[in-house]
Amino acid sequence: MNLLETLQIGLRGVGANKLRSALTVLGILIGVAAVIVLVAVGNGSSQAVTSSIEQLGTNTLTVRHGTFGPGGDGGRTQFKDLTVDDAIALADDVLAPDVQSASPVVSAQAACTYEGTSYSTSITGTWPSYFEPSNLTLASGTSFTNDDVTSSRRSVVLGQTVVDELFGSVDPVGREITCAGTPFTVVGTLEEKGSSGFQDSDDVIIAPLTTVQGHLTGYRSLDTILVQAVSGSAVDAAESEVYSILDDRHGTTDTSSRDYQVLNQASLLSTVEDTNQVFTVLLGAVAAISLLVGGIGITNIMLVTVTERTREIGIRKAIGASKSAILGQFLVEATVLSIIGGVAGVAVALVVTQFEIAGVAPVIMPVSVIGAFAVSVALGLFFGSYPANRAASLRPIEALRHE
Amino acid sequence: MAAVIALSGITKSYGFAETTVHALRGVDLMVDRGDYLAIMGASGSGKSTLMNIIGALDGATAGHYELDGINIDSLDESALSIVRNRKIGFIFQSFNLIPRTTALANVELPLLYRGVGRRERRERAAAALASVGLSDRASHQPNELSGGQQQRVAVARALVAEPSLLLADEPTGNLDSQATSDVLDLMDAMHDEGRTIVMITHEDDVAARADRVITLVDGMIAAERRNRP
Numbered sequence: 001m002n003l004l005e006t007l008q009i010g011l012r013g014v015g016a017n018k019l020r021s022a023l024t025v026l027g028i029l030i031g032v033a034a035v036i037v038l039v040a041v042g043n044g045s046s047q048a049v050t051s052s053i054e055q056l057g058t059n060t061l062t063v064r065h066g067t068f069g070p071g072g073d074g075g076r077t078q079f080k081d082l083t084v085d086d087a088i089a090l091a092d093d094v095l096a097p098d099v100q101s102a103s104p105v106v107s108a109q110a111a112c113t114y115e116g117t118s119y120s121t122s123i124t125g126t127w128p129s130y131f132e133p134s135n136l137t138l139a140s141g142t143s144f145t146n147d148d149v150t151s152s153r154r155s156v157v158l159g160q161t162v163v164d165e166l167f168g169s170v171d172p173v174g175r176e177i178t179c180a181g182t183p184f185t186v187v188g189t190l191e192e193k194g195s196s197g198f199q200d201s202d203d204v205i206i207a208p209l210t211t212v213q214g215h216l217t218g219y220r221s222l223d224t225i226l227v228q229a230v231s232g233s234a235v236d237a238a239e240s241e242v243y244s245i246l247d248d249r250h251g252t253t254d255t256s257s258r259d260y261q262v263l264n265q266a267s268l269l270s271t272v273e274d275t276n277q278v279f280t281v282l283l284g285a286v287a288a289i290s291l292l293v294g295g296i297g298i299t300n301i302m303l304v305t306v307t308e309r310t311r312e313i314g315i316r317k318a319i320g321a322s323k324s325a326i327l328g329q330f331l332v333e334a335t336v337l338s339i340i341g342g343v344a345g346v347a348v349a350l351v352v353t354q355f356e357i358a359g360v361a362p363v364i365m366p367v368s369v370i371g372a373f374a375v376s377v378a379l380g381l382f383f384g385s386y387p388a389n390r391a392a393s394l395r396p397i398e399a400l401r402h403e
Numbered sequence: 404m405a406a407v408i409a410l411s412g413i414t415k416s417y418g419f420a421e422t423t424v425h426a427l428r429g430v431d432l433m434v435d436r437g438d439y440l441a442i443m444g445a446s447g448s449g450k451s452t453l454m455n456i457i458g459a460l461d462g463a464t465a466g467h468y469e470l471d472g473i474n475i476d477s478l479d480e481s482a483l484s485i486v487r488n489r490k491i492g493f494i495f496q497s498f499n500l501i502p503r504t505t506a507l508a509n510v511e512l513p514l515l516y517r518g519v520g521r522r523e524r525r526e527r528a529a530a531a532l533a534s535v536g537l538s539d540r541a542s543h544q545p546n547e548l549s550g551g552q553q554q555r556v557a558v559a560r561a562l563v564a565e566p567s568l569l570l571a572d573e574p575t576g577n578l579d580s581q582a583t584s585d586v587l588d589l590m591d592a593m594h595d596e597g598r599t600i601v602m603i604t605h606e607d608d609v610a611a612r613a614d615r616v617i618t619l620v621d622g623m624i625a626a627e628r629r630n631r632p
Contacts, residue, residue: 312502316512320487320489
């Protein structure tokens, strides 16, 4: 008896009870599809976050005001503001040779209007040196200049989302908008960066630091200082220079209770990647459980089948079927069920991942497709082996007596 | 003439200690090649137990059994399945065809398990079906056949592998009188071809077709008569 004949007998068994076979296949199908889709969703969200961090630039450091993390501010009595002088000190060529530029940043939320159209967005006040490390490029018009900063001119550069909301198809350059009661002249617009997963990086207005401070935020502490290192590999050196300069300027005595924090984009990126990996593995594990449940479904249905066909097994044994022939027959039945389920599951997953799921565009990992399919086939063999073995071990006279 | 079946001192008991049931209490039996033997007995006389032992479906508690020169006592389960496949053709009271499987495929089964190639299997199964007069029913499934037809398919299946022994367990028990005589005529014809047949029955007119009749009472052979020399 060769493999083909065993396969035929097995297929006939699967076809004998179509509804039951279909339901068993469905269990495997859902398991396989869930593994592939959920891993693809995890992978897709990981890629979205990674690309949004990469858009910020990986050779930059962000100095934030305030304390974060464990320890809090319990040990400190006084908070020093993050000031423009801090930013100037960070750009010092001698003390910080690895820092190329340092741009102070304040931001405010404001409603802006143009000819009756109103739109609320975030206004960032900074220096022209902010554009390069932030990967911002101009689509039309010009940027504001250092001169604009010194004389607090009311010149703004608009992100693409703001342009669409306020102006529609009108060219905004040279026109005037009103934000929080103050008129501003649009001098340029930014190239579209696209949505980076969680936030729209085109939903911004950028203006000279002094202008925003003068009209919107007042002269409080800076929100952040964006520090650009001279190269990607100089980020860590730049980070320690930033610490030593600011510790000196802020009189930090205990490094665990600084009144500022430095965020390193590169290390943030690797942290986020680690987190996402855990997230993806978790999703995959949940899905793997449903695949396992599908496998148990195979055992269950094959046990029913073996019981139901005990007499048939007895007949086959009486006319000379060997133990291995019976074993093969039922193993093939179980494996055929799981292979059909696996193939259908892969097909369903390929269709489902074409759509956005919970705001994430799934990205299929080929290894999850191959893995889920291989596991489903192995499940058929593993979970089919107990019922098949039970069938093969039946004693012919008892099996024949079975009604 | 060499004996196809040689049973000596066969006993079979079930259970333990006080609850032990002795189904067979020492059976000696020789069946020669070409013999047509009927085994009779009331229910509980041990005839089914004897049939299971002769059919290599069950082992004896004690005693010695040789089938066609092969010592059956010492064989393991996988060797027994080979013996059943090569040496014995079974005909059961309830036909025992595989459901949802055509008559031809049912007849092919013993050859399939023997490893005969597809084409030869088809030809031999078709010839066996023709010999029981059911060529036109080859592609029918068991539930599309009458009882008599099903039993004739079972006879074809028992014959197809050219076994040394045909073992029939109440072959006419579920059949009407017309089908009964059809099946018994078939068995007569096989006997005329020189096949060895052992048939278990409790009906005298069925047993009358055999050359030799033994009667079991309480697990022992109580009487033996010869209808024909």
